Amino acid sequence: GLGSNRKLNILSINTSTKQYSLAVMKDEILLGEYILPSGPSHFSNLMPSIDDLLIKVGLEPQKLDGLIVALGPGSFTGIRIGLSVVKGLSQCLNIPIIGVPTLVAMASQLPYLNEDICPLVTSRKGEVFTALFRWGANGQLSRLIEDTCLKINDLSSITGNKAIFIGNDFNNQGPILKQQFGEKKILAPANLWNLKASSLGILGLKKLKKGHSDSLSELVPIYLREVDIRLPKEVS
Template identity: 35%
Template sequence: MKILALDTSSIVATVAVMDDDRLIGEYIINHKRTHSQKLMPMIKALLESCEVTMKDIDIVAVAKGPGSFTGLRIGVATAKGLAHAQNIPVVGISTLDALAFNMPFSEGIICPILDARRNQVYTAVYKWENKDLYSIEKPAAMSIKELVEKLIERPEKVTFLGDGIEANREYLIERLGERAVFSPNSVKMQRASSVAELAMEKAKNGEIQNYFELVPTYLRKSEAERQYEEKMKRCGNGES
């Protein structure tokens, strides 16, 4: 079974091809958020380098969020378009699940944090047990202070990864001390290979979707939606 996986949920654009348990190739670009320009060329180049065509792909997997609203739309739309063209199924993977999967068999707990703007992060908490990754706090958008209050209640070391680290590193160290551990740069950001491996497990369990069913996971409303609602409230107040 060959899987084409992609993740454009942040500034990182990453694409991978996996054949059963073998990673054939992976591209990662962490430079500017121009996914609409670089994603399809990346896919084309990777397939050519791996000597694979879309006709060889059995499933398209994509990070479905949370993350950048624009990035998610591009990634999910691309995955749906590719799957539609080849009439193959898709698998949507949580961005946070895939990030946590970057740290296999870590001790303690794993806490990916993604910049959600408006002084919030997208986050969840995971733990490895018997070679399986379990979610112990569901994905949510919250302030870093709210997250730390949850983590303080637990005794384990916490491994952080994701693009929310740099803005919050000092605060995390201040509140958690030596319990705060930060992942190496090579696994700190999204990797399509993690999306592919998680998708492979789901596919083996029959957890696949028709491309019509795949939708992004946003966790909260976009900035444009919030601004529109605020504008409508102001207009309503002005008329009353």
């Protein structure tokens, strides 16, 4: 097990939102972080980017103590890529993986606010994966609404009078939210949008410190609607 006194070197990976992000941390301290465009051509860049980041921060892969990965909801293809990368690294380096839900980690990027926090991740056209969170007096983030998939125009059905939005596509979601809510709702600053791998790292580190490790059966994408994959029908 991992001693809770020793500082842990962790690599965290987010491939669930519009931008990919990689972070290397020593406990809570961020050593280096990349934010990369997502897309089919960028899958091939993921491993070289990980190698490059580790070189830049001066850490050999063998010195990593754990891996943190975003489980979604979000880009199904992206999440599967992230999971396959961390599973490969975990087997190769014999280190644990912690999976973190995307919307929880996004909400955690807006710490200690009094308002409800509403994270959004693009689903199919016009729809978003979303949930609602609130910070408690104890500094813990609590969930008000389970992850759900909604038309972006129906967000008012879950957000009360006050909510702060943090999405994954400011160019497209920002104007829609401003048009829908006017001054009633607040958008987090655009540079805080998307999901930083370091935010995953902070959340996953707590579990690693307790000696937790997710099993392969727990490391599956969180998705909230039927995936558009035509499976061959069984012929009886």
